[in-house]
Amino acid sequence: MLRLLKFILLLIIVIGASVGATMWFTGRDSAPSAPTAEQAVQVPAAPVMVPVPIFAELDPFTVTLYGETRNRILYTAITLRLGDEASRKQITDYMPEVRDRILKVLSAQQLPQIQTPEGRQALVDALKATLARPFAAQLPGPLIADVLFTAFVVQ
Numbered sequence: 755m756l757r758l759l760k761f762i763l764l765l766i767i768v769i770g771a772s773v774g775a776t777m778w779f780t781g782r783d784s785a786p787s788a789p790t791a792e793q794a795v796q797v798p799a800a801p802v803m804v805p806v807p808i809f810a811e812l813d814p815f816t817v818t819l820y821g822e823t824r825n826r827i828l829y830t831a832i833t834l835r836l837g838d839e840a841s842r843k844q845i846t847d848y849m850p851e852v853r854d855r856i857l858k859v860l861s862a863q864q865l866p867q868i869q870t871p872e873g874r875q876a877l878v879d880a881l882k883a884t885l886a887r888p889f890a891a892q893l894p895g896p897l898i899a900d901v902l903f904t905a906f907v908v909q
Contacts, residue, residue: 808835869908881898
């Protein structure tokens, strides 16, 4: 019995020594070394300030598209992404003229073209160009960053 107890105690000591040596050797290899020049110079980057987007939501438009065989109805809701607050004020102040310009562009569209992604992109480009023109001779045109369709239905 005493012999078995000595063997178990010796086994525990050997296992403990093995675990301790393993931890000591692996801990020594992964110990933090002196920082390199690159690590010492790292400065946290300043947070990037993203400008708040400026949107002007327009009332929906309903336009008749004339086709060869039959007429269709285009219902679309448009939101303008503007470059600055002065552009938003100008769009708001000249809203009847803004809506008139958009209606003229929408009513001139052909059904097959606006049903494709390329056609809708061409429509966006046409609306941007139309709305970027000055509303008054003494004013610069508004900065139209993008024209966004929030609804686009053809019936």
